[in-house]
Amino acid sequence: MTTTPDEPQQPPRRRAPAGAAVLREDVTEAIRSAVFEELAAVGYARMSIEGIARRAGVGKTAVYRRWRSKLHLVLDIVSALAVQGLPVPDTGSLEGDLRLLYEVTSRALRHPVASQVIPDLQAEAARNPDIAEALQKALREGQDGVATGIVTAAQRRGELSEGLDHDLALDLISGPLYWRSVVIRAPKPPKGYLEALTRATAAALRAL
Numbered sequence: 005m006t007t008t009p010d011e012p013q014q015p016p017r018r019r020a021p022a023g024a025a026v027l028r029e030d031v032t033e034a035i036r037s038a039v040f041e042e043l044a045a046v047g048y049a050r051m052s053i054e055g056i057a058r059r060a061g062v063g064k065t066a067v068y069r070r071w072r073s074k075l076h077l078v079l080d081i082v083s084a085l086a087v088q089g090l091p092v093p094d095t096g097s098l099e100g101d102l103r104l105l106y107e108v109t110s111r112a113l114r115h116p117v118a119s120q121v122i123p124d125l126q127a128e129a130a131r132n133p134d135i136a137e138a139l140q141k142a143l144r145e146g147q148d149g150v151a152t153g154i155v156t157a158a159q160r161r162g163e164l165s166e167g168l169d170h171d172l173a174l175d176l177i178s179g180p181l182y183w184r185s186v187v188i189r190a191p192k193p194p195k196g197y198l199e200a201l202t203r204a205t206a207a208a209l210r211a212l
Contacts, residue, residue, distance in 0.1 A: 042055050103198065113181070114185065
């Protein structure tokens with residue numbers, strides 16, 4: 005009895021992952037963008053998974069596979085803002101760093117989406133402690149990371165006292181523009197406003 009050599013064996017095909025294992029990043033990003041647009045258009049209270057899915061061009065299942073509810077979806081996206089933050093300015097001077105920060109922040113807060121979404125989420129935060137915590141984290145930590153970088157760099161250059169109160173310094177840097185843009189929702193700052201704010205903030209920080 006003779007035998008023939010074994011024929012080369014083809015490696016078994018790996019089955020493509022299905023169901024929850026497939027979460028296309030482009031779909032996830034489309035949903036995230038749709039959330040901001042939907043919040044700006046109808047607000048949190050009227051926002052729905054159906055509306056988000058329709059705006060993102062996906063089915064409701066695609067949303068529910070990533071988030072359990074609109075609350076979890078909004079909490080996830082708002083919390084992500086805290087870790088993204090703004091780049092820390094590095095102009096070589098305290099006033100230069102403050103001026104650049106105020107210019108970038110002023111534009112960001114005047115963006116149509118941000119100007120609608122942030123006040124709406126603040127209103128929801130008064131009724132929902134989970135949203136309140138996430139919003140505080142996003143707004144406070146995101147801005148504080150940049151402000152801390154500015155203060156620390158100025159201390160290294162000898163422009164600010166080593167013993168200044170960091171919490172007070174961060175409030176001085178972040179508070180005025182946020183108050184103007186988000187709380188009272190004033191229009192675009194008049195000519196020279198950001199320069200004057202920069203000088204006043206720098207002087208206040210040096211006095212600490």
